[in-house]
Amino acid sequence: MKIIDSTPRADGFRMPAEWEPHHGCIMIFPERADSWQFGGYSARKAFAQVAEAISRSERVTVCASERQYENARRLLPSRIRVVEMSSNDSWARDYAPTFVTNGSEIRGINWNFNAWGGLVDGLYFPWDLDNKMARKLCDLYEKDMYDLGNFTLEGGSIHVDGEGTCITTEACLLSAGRNPDLTKNEIEHNLHEYLNIDKVIWLKRGIFNDETNEHVDNICAFVKPAEVVLAWTDDEKDPQYELSRSCLEILERETDAKGRRITVHKLRCPSPVTVTAEECEGLDSCDFQPTRTPGERLAASYVNFYIANNAVVMPFFGDPADEPARELLAKLFPTREVIPIQARDILIGGGNIHCITQQIPIYTNPR
Numbered sequence: 001m002k003i004i005d006s007t008p009r010a011d012g013f014r015m016p017a018e019w020e021p022h023h024g025c026i027m028i029f030p031e032r033a034d035s036w037q038f039g040g041y042s043a044r045k046a047f048a049q050v051a052e053a054i055s056r057s058e059r060v061t062v063c064a065s066e067r068q069y070e071n072a073r074r075l076l077p078s079r080i081r082v083v084e085m086s087s088n089d090s091w092a093r094d095y096a097p098t099f100v101t102n103g104s105e106i107r108g109i110n111w112n113f114n115a116w117g118g119l120v121d122g123l124y125f126p127w128d129l130d131n132k133m134a135r136k137l138c139d140l141y142e143k144d145m146y147d148l149g150n151f152t153l154e155g156g157s158i159h160v161d162g163e164g165t166c167i168t169t170e171a172c173l174l175s176a177g178r179n180p181d182l183t184k185n186e187i188e189h190n191l192h193e194y195l196n197i198d199k200v201i202w203l204k205r206g207i208f209n210d211e212t213n214e215h216v217d218n219i220c221a222f223v224k225p226a227e228v229v230l231a232w233t234d235d236e237k238d239p240q241y242e243l244s245r246s247c248l249e250i251l252e253r254e255t256d257a258k259g260r261r262i263t264v265h266k267l268r269c270p271s272p273v274t275v276t277a278e279e280c281e282g283l284d285s286c287d288f289q290p291t292r293t294p295g296e297r298l299a300a301s302y303v304n305f306y307i308a309n310n311a312v313v314m315p316f317f318g319d320p321a322d323e324p325a326r327e328l329l330a331k332l333f334p335t336r337e338v339i340p341i342q343a344r345d346i347l348i349g350g351g352n353i354h355c356i357t358q359q360i361p362i363y364t365n366p367r
Contacts, residue, residue, distance in 0.1 A: 001139045003147050004107065007193040013100040013107055014196035017162030017222060018307040019333075021362040023106075024059030025308070026137060027051055028356070029072040029082075030090040031065060034124070034291045035349040037282030042345040047090070048075050050306070050313055050346075050353055053339045055080050057310035061140075063087065063133070083140065088115075088130045091351060093217070094154035096358035097134040097145065100196065105365040108145045109194055110134040111153040116212045117177025118152075123211060123350070124286055141360070151190050152178040156215035156355055158191070161222045164198040164257030166191055169206045171214040178213075199257040203250055205243040207231060210299035217354045218301045220247060223265070223332045226256050231301045232266035240269060267328060270319035273300040279348055292348070304352035305329065306359075312336050315343030315352045 008014065027047065030036045036043040051060050055077065063085035064072035073082045087095075094116075097108030113131045115122035138145040157172045172178075173187055182190075188200050206214025219231045230247055233240045251264050277294040285291065302325040305314035312333050316322045322340065330338045346352050 001135075001142060002144050004144050006146070008100045008107070008109070008146060009193045009196040011102070013102045014162070015098060015100050015160050016361050017160060017225075018359055019224065020162055022058045022309050023360045023362045024061060025054050025306070025360065026092045026096045026358045027060065027062045028087055028090040028092050028096075029062055029064035029068050030349065031068050032089045033284040034286040035089055035283075037279050037345070037348055043349060044071070044075060046341060046343060046345045047356060049341050050356065051080055052077055053311060053313045053341065054306065054308045054357065057308050063092075063137075085133065085136055085140075086129045087133055088124065088127050090349070091130075091154075091156075091355055092358040093156045093351075093355045095130045095133050096155070097137055097143075098155055098195075099143075099359070099361050100146075100194075101361045101363060104363060106143055106361050106363045108134060108138040108141075108143050110138070110145055110147045110149055112149050112151055113154060114152055114177065116154065117175060120177030121175070121213070122177060146194060148190065148194060151182075153190075154212070154215065155358060156212060156217040156351070158195065159216050159221050160195055160197060161225050161256060163225050165201065165222075166195055166197045166199070167201045167203065167216050167220055167222070167228070169203045169214050169216050169219070171205050172212065172216070175213040197257065201250070201254050201256075203247045205246055207299040207301050208238075208240045208243055209297045211350055215355075218299055218304050218352070219244070220251070221303050221305070221354075225258075226260040227263045227265065227332075229265045229267040229303055229328070229332070231269050231303045233269050238272070265328060265332060267302050267325055268321050269302070270300050270317040270321045273298045273317055273319075273344070273347065275348060298347050299350075300347055301352070302329075304354040306353050306357045307333070307336070310336055312338045313353055314338060314340055315346070316340040317344060317347075318342065
């Protein structure tokens with residue numbers, strides 16, 4: 001693996017849309033006791049169900065610590081590769097490499113990761129092992145890498161259509177804990193150069209109480225060029241209503257990089273999901289503080305799905321809105337099987353199915 005002193009845009013590489021063909025998917029086995037309740041046993045089962053569903057149509061690699069390697073290998077099907085790799089937590093979307101392609105070769109991008117805000121409003125310390133994973137994974141896959149380690153960004157903060165358009169949120173990328181010395185235009189310039197896009201659509205906000213500073217992958221996602229799903233509620237008393245309404249107003253007046261109007265499909269949220277006292281009792285403290293409090297609202301959204309080669313793997317919450325959400329995604333992805341996973345035990349950790357996965361685009365050139 002070599003570090004490339006250039007940019008993907010200069011070299012003709014781009015970040016493809018998630019629905020484009022995959023070589024595989026990266027996940028990380030959960031074990032952190034202040035993220036995953038009661039030692040992570042329930043979370044591991046949910047992660048394994050996600051990995052198994054994805055592995056039906058693409059290669060899955062799960063990274064596990066030395067302590068958990070044997071448990072991961074025993075729990076996961078033999079067709080899923082397990083490799084020993086240390087990390088601080090289990091959010092592959094946010095610190096595994098972002099992969100770009102020129103159509104035959106792929107390369108990785110290493111962004112800086114500081115646990116969603118560093119010492120300003122980050123969620124844990126240290127995060128040093130997480131911040132090394134992109135480089136280690138590029139080594140594992142023998143892929144060259146663009147190193148933008150002086151620019152803080154997580155994979156969950158961006159969605160692209162593969163045709164020149166990126167969607168993100170101001171609440172996240174303009175937050176004080178990420179790149180406070182850069183202007184909005186300078187941040188956008190980095191997105192243009194490293195994702196090889198021509199337009200950024202800036203949504204103001206994301207999902208209420210999303211502790212990532214409101215990642216876009218929980219509120220809005222491309223499902224095809226010029227079409228998105230948007231997390232939505234009709235309840236005007238819900239604090240989510242104004243956040244989603246703001247996104248809708250922006251999307252309805254925007255066009256994509258090719259000048260097309262954007263079609264918005266409303267993907268209605270479940271009823272508010274709150275953490276129980278029993279669940280809180282199963283979580284270790286972090287820096288002498290509880291990581292969850294009874295009654296705390298979790299950032300539950302059906303938008304946090306993963307598009308695999310032949311499937312869409314989506315979260316279910318045991319809510320009446322589950323099945324209508326599945327039906328809408330089945331309509332939008334008619335050639336893929338929509339596979340629901342009961343995801344509460346992932347959500348308690350702070351994210352969901354898209355957050356724990358990172359796709360690897362298909363490639364034909366071994367280098």
